Amino acid sequence: xxxxxxxxxxxxxxxxxxxxxxxxxxxxxxxxxxxxxxxxxxxxxxxxxxxxxxxxxxxxxxxxxxxxxxxxxxxxxxxxxxxxxxxxxxxxxxxxxxxxxxxxxxxxxxxxxxxxxxxxxxxxxxxxxxxxxxxxxxxxxxxxxxxxxxxxxxxxxxxxxxxxxxxxxxxxxxxxxxxxxxxxxxxxxxxxxxxx
Numbered sequence: 001x002x003x004x005x006x007x008x009x010x011x012x013x014x015x016x017x018x019x020x021x022x023x024x025x026x027x028x029x030x031x032x033x034x035x036x037x038x039x040x041x042x043x044x045x046x047x048x049x050x051x052x053x054x055x056x057x058x059x060x061x062x063x064x065x066x067x068x069x070x071x072x073x074x075x076x077x078x079x080x081x082x083x084x085x086x087x088x089x090x091x092x093x094x095x096x097x098x099x100x101x102x103x104x105x106x107x108x109x110x111x112x113x114x115x116x117x118x119x120x121x122x123x124x125x126x127x128x129x130x131x132x133x134x135x136x137x138x139x140x141x142x143x144x145x146x147x148x149x150x151x152x153x154x155x156x157x158x159x160x161x162x163x164x165x166x167x168x169x170x171x172x173x174x175x176x177x178x179x180x181x182x183x184x185x186x187x188x189x190x191x192x193x194x195x196x
Contacts, residue, residue: 001029004076005050005104013124022118026110032097039095045084047105051075054101057170060093069174071139072098072162082132098170148177152185 002024009015009023027050032038039045041061049056056073058081070093073079084091085108097103114121142151152175156163163171172182 001052002027002104004052008050008076009124012127013120015118015120019118019120023114023121026106026114027104028106030103030105032101032103034097034100036097037094038097038103039081039091039093041091041094043091044088045081045091046108048078048080048085048108048111049073049095050078050104050106052102052104054097054099054103055165056101056103057096057098058093059096059173067173068176069170071135072166072170072174074161074165078128082129098166143176148175148181149185149188151175151177152182 005027006020006024009020015023030038030049032054038049038056039047039058051073053075055075056079057069058071058073058079059067059069062068071079079095081091081093081095083089088108115125142154146154155171155175162174168179168182168186172179175182177185
């Protein structure tokens with residue numbers, strides 16, 4: 001159950017065996033059903049998830065009731081609503097298991113306790129924060145500067161599993177376009193076209 005998490009951590013930071021075991025002991029198993037919400041708007045973010053199996057979707061509900069997908073987390077990745085996790089404010093987004101998922105989670109209090117007690121965990125956290133910052137900044141830049149076709153082509157290049165694995169409705173939502181626009185783009189784009 002902890003093999004993927006162990007590899008993820010040890011690929012990024014060097015911990016003593018005792019330190020690694022202490023970190024792993026702070027993670028709990030959650031088996032989430034398809035479409036189950038594991039984080040809800042209006043609640044504080046108390047958990048950080050590691051996806052062993054499945055996929056999480058983080059999304060907002062706009063004032064008009066429509067959903068806006070911020071990110072997906074597939075196997076071997078962490079997911080939390082960082083601003084709420086860091087400062088304890090209430091969530092402004094939901095986190096949903098869009099497939100039956102096996103998650104490992106750590107409570108916020110345990111996570112911050114590890115920062116004070118496990119040498120190397122702060123380095124791991126800094127790397128996590130830097131990755132999250134770069135990912136969010138690039139996504140925002142892409143939404144502002146690229147047209148829908150360019151966003152789709154970039155998604156195919158950087159994360160083809162998203163297009164292969166997820167329903168068109170979710171892919172279109174992530175790209176901030178309609179399903180109809182995505183269908184038109186896909187009909188003119190071959191999935192793994194090497195010329196693009």
